Amino acid sequence: MAKSEVKVLGAWPSPFVMRPRIALNIKSVEYEFLQETLGSKSELLLKSNPVHKKIPVLIHGDKPVCESLIIVEYIDEAWSSAPSILPSHPYDRAIARFWAAYVDEKLFPSMKEIVSADGEETKKVAIQQVVDGLVLLEDAYTKCRKGGQFFGGEQIGYLDIAFGSYLGWLRVTEKFNQVKLLDEAKTPGLVKWAEAFCSHPAVKDVMPETDKLAEFAKVLAKARAAPPK
């Protein structure tokens, strides 16, 4: 399929945008990456995702697919040759989907709470919440990996993508708050997993460097604090 047949609308800092890009890389599918500018939404984005007006959007041929995890499942099904992204057994798929939803609904919001915390006490509570969540994921990792390096086993899969896409922001949060969220003592498996994930060929060109992301975080904070035009 020609490169222009597959487009991803997104932005390099977004963990959600990373997900379809990693999935396409796993499937060795070439795509055009169309980046949105911070603070404005392109015509194409508004046309392709009129309901939410959010990135990422995958455009395959001329059909848009929205919502990052739904896009990952679509990629797995539309390009059905190996390697598979979702596990093959329905129960393993349920577990992967459960933890992916947990990461989006619980873990990421509690990471954001560390950033928005006003005062040391609130921050401590927020940090503890994230650490508790990571301990749950450490347990899930032990059960899912079945001897392999990844949640998906020998190969990276759906849950690796869902959770791993947050690693850049996790590291920025650690850096800004001088705290270790993933640590050897409580989450030794995840520490190793994070390294393996970030250095995986499908991931390494898509995962932003922590310093670059930290700089962006500062720009974003300034833009949000600025009065509306």
Add this chain to the structure above:
Amino acid sequence: MGEEVKLLKTWSSPFVWRVVWALKLKGVEYVSVEEDLSNKSPLLLQCNPIYKRVPVLIHNGKSIAESLIILEYIDGTWNSYPLLPEDPHDKATSRFWAKFADDKVLPSVWVAYLKQGKEQEEATVSALENLKYIEQELRGKKFFGGESIGFLDLVLGWLAIYVNVLEDATGLNMITQDTFPCLLEWIQSFTDLPLIQENHPPKDKLITKFQVLVESYTAKNAS
């Protein structure tokens, strides 16, 4: 066959009913375990320790939580009556609207009917906007699944059952012939199905439940 299927449920949860309908459509035999959410069973707490809520499906000892995930599990495990479409893009579309239904439609409709004051006003605006998208999705179709019900019909089925009850309990009329003709027709078609006629929460019990809820929210606001 040696299959053991248990469903931890309550009589009134819209999330539970979608799983019941899925199991019935597929002809899966299962054992119902009624939960009292004010006194959760050790089994529920063990099977869904993170969210501690129903529904939970237990299949041959393995538990699956969260209703949309359960629906996908059921569809992947029992092949009769496929719930999701074959085509990957159509599948993605069903999943998109299911997520929209749970993230946006359900919460806004709930608050629009049951709460009061500013919260209700804002929720009503959202609910009407959200329902417009659903109305559009139905255009030209008998069901979201086409000629017969599918994944999205099960996910939105609570709308068909609960809206009449909510309107009776609160006196509010949000879904009218002028504004949502396709939705009203779908509600009729859906509730006419023998599957739904035989499997739904008792209406009078629901009305009472919602009246009590409205009263408790009013009392909270007043205090």
